[in-house]
Amino acid sequence: MSKIATFKKTTRRRRRRRILPKDEFGVIIFFKRLLIGLVGMLTYPRFAWSNKLKISGMEYLKDLPDTNVLFLSNHQTYFADVMAFYHIFSAQKWGYKNNIRNPFYLLMPRAKVYYVAAEETMKQGGLLPRIFAYAGAVTVQRSWRAKGENVSREVDASANDKIELALNQGWVISFPQGTTSPYAPVRKGTAHIIKHTNPIVVPVVIDGFRRAFDKKGLYLKKRGTHLKVKFKEPIFFEEHQTVDEIIIRVREAIEQDADRLKFKDFK
Numbered sequence: 001m002s003k004i005a006t007f008k009k010t011t012r013r014r015r016r017r018r019i020l021p022k023d024e025f026g027v028i029i030f031f032k033r034l035l036i037g038l039v040g041m042l043t044y045p046r047f048a049w050s051n052k053l054k055i056s057g058m059e060y061l062k063d064l065p066d067t068n069v070l071f072l073s074n075h076q077t078y079f080a081d082v083m084a085f086y087h088i089f090s091a092q093k094w095g096y097k098n099n100i101r102n103p104f105y106l107l108m109p110r111a112k113v114y115y116v117a118a119e120e121t122m123k124q125g126g127l128l129p130r131i132f133a134y135a136g137a138v139t140v141q142r143s144w145r146a147k148g149e150n151v152s153r154e155v156d157a158s159a160n161d162k163i164e165l166a167l168n169q170g171w172v173i174s175f176p177q178g179t180t181s182p183y184a185p186v187r188k189g190t191a192h193i194i195k196h197t198n199p200i201v202v203p204v205v206i207d208g209f210r211r212a213f214d215k216k217g218l219y220l221k222k223r224g225t226h227l228k229v230k231f232k233e234p235i236f237f238e239e240h241q242t243v244d245e246i247i248i249r250v251r252e253a254i255e256q257d258a259d260r261l262k263f264k265d266f267k
Helices: 003-019 029-050 080-093 119-123 127-134 159-169 188-197 243-253
Strands: 052-056 069-073 113-118 137-140 171-174 200-207 226-231
Touching: 029 052, 029 080, 029 127, 052 080, 069 080, 069 188, 080 113, 080 171, 080 200, 080 226, 113 119, 113 159, 119 127, 119 137, 127 137, 137 159, 159 171, 159 188, 188 243, 200 243
Parallel strands: 052 226, 069 171, 069 200, 113 137, 113 171
Antiparallel strands: 200 226
């Protein structure tokens, strides 16, 4: 290939990148934004009409930087929890305060949001999970569970690199218990990520999703449920803190220590 032909080919590639920019995972931002908007419109009635989404603490999101923010939450369904976060983050971008009324924010949703999900859930759950994966999934292989059974296998060595890459791009949602079961232990991988990347950590506590939706969060199980999402003040960790100390603090922050009763209302 001549130098002129090579130059033309390189120029075409650069032009395509400018027209359709991608994130570091190879996802075209325009299509991702479009997908979030479409799925948001489909799921909006479930959060605003069939059930009532009650949000508190959105003021803590206002001054957060665009990158290196890690949201740690308890987990109740595979996908409904995540979609609620996408609604809230996009609404916050448009200046909403503790509500998602009038979903104009879906015209230009926040695109640089990622969430940590089990590779098995995203790749073996059918077409819809694959679509959700394109919206920002950072897939990791769980070392303790596979196909609904407890297993013991090597830790996914690439997991921390993927999560770090996502943090460098934007906001990351993680469910540190790695399961939808309440009061499950916080996994050590979360503490290692915090020690390695030193992100701003925003604890989140959710409730009601397990009652309103099936385990996957795709089907409506009960109407009239109050869905609660509570953002807490960001927390920071010192370099000298141990993995065990970080785990204890995270578990308490997301209100998943076994001695605590589930929160009943927001202050």
